[in-house]
Amino acid sequence: MSDIVVAAGVEKMTDVGTEVTTDVLAAAADREWEGIAGITFPGLYAMIATDYMHRYGLTREQLAQVAVKNHDNGVKNPNAQFRKAITLDTVINSTLVADPLRLFDCSPVTDGAAAVILAPLERAREFTDTPIKVLGSGQASSTIALHDRKDISTLDATVAAGNRAFKMAGIERKDIGFVEVHDCFTIAEICAIEDLGFCKKGEAGRLTEEGQTAIGGKIPVNPSGGLKACGHPVGATGIKQVYETVKQLRGDAKGRQVDTDIGMTHNVGGTGATVVCHIFGRK
């Protein structure tokens, strides 16, 4: 057993072409019963989007606003892959990848790495004056295949992992100052906001459209720029979310600072087969 541990994540995705990347990423799905049917990852999330839009009336503009907002945040993040603002038109007129998802609905192919150091709180003060406390953690799993879920548009692993993290932290949704969610696709951010309990099912589109998920809104989502603008080096993303949360809680997130003592992270494997949530606090 060790008191002090380094948790690091790394991914190098640009060494191969798009086709190989698509194929390798598809291995996070059910190879035997989804892979053989011709799935791609954008395709699986697109099927979530089709179901969601049909049931809750989410508009094309609301979905695009997720990407616009995350790019706006990415502009202010020196570590972001894309530091360029985009408009609704950029998203809506971009190339179709898997209907209804377009290129700008998708997180990019990214090289990246991140690391955090974990230590017991009393020892942490030996190394830093501003330790950030892990208030709660939750992990949950669900079926690998999307077709086996009870509800296509609900990541039940997100619901369970989020509930566990909140229970452990002993806080309410309203206490959270911001959340870094797994927006591998724009629809994934919409589902995450709802499945983590920040609003009712079907309301995240309107919340996004009203600017409530932007910095300064009711619940800022992905102040780092998220996977969309900050980049999605698959194996590094979870740690990167923690890094961003530490930056925020220490008050070091210049230009994109959210004034709060508590932040949350949400990381997804596959289409929701595994989910890990953490809640962090400054005090």
Place this chain on the structure above:
Amino acid sequence: MLVALEQRLYATYSGGNKMSVARFWRKQQNRYNLIGNQCTVCGKYFYPPRGFCPVCRREGKIVEHQFKGTGKVVTFSIIRSSSGNFKLLTPYVLAIIELDEGSRLTTHLVCDIDKVYIGMPVKRVFRKLGEEGSSGAIFYGTKFVPA
């Protein structure tokens, strides 16, 4: 020679990991004929086939079930960019189908990309699923078409 073929099959079907060639071929009858299971305890149907009932767990009793092969579209997407065996088929319809018995599966839905809609009735067909390179084994299974 056989080892080389096996390695290539392994890579094709499993993306290089997770699933063995033996496992792939063991499920051939299920893929060919849309054979799944029913649990005689809770009455639920399962496809893809299960080793045990995911609802009743050890209390369940799984028997083989030949699905009728008709159902409806639950959700879908039109894939514009793909890889491997599906690259040449783009744009194609990917869909989750709910079979009449209640089980759901993911499939390539062979139809006009402008015609698909949620709730569309579909039926199963026997089709080529892919091939092992330009001179390797062709593998078959179930796809769906509008009913």
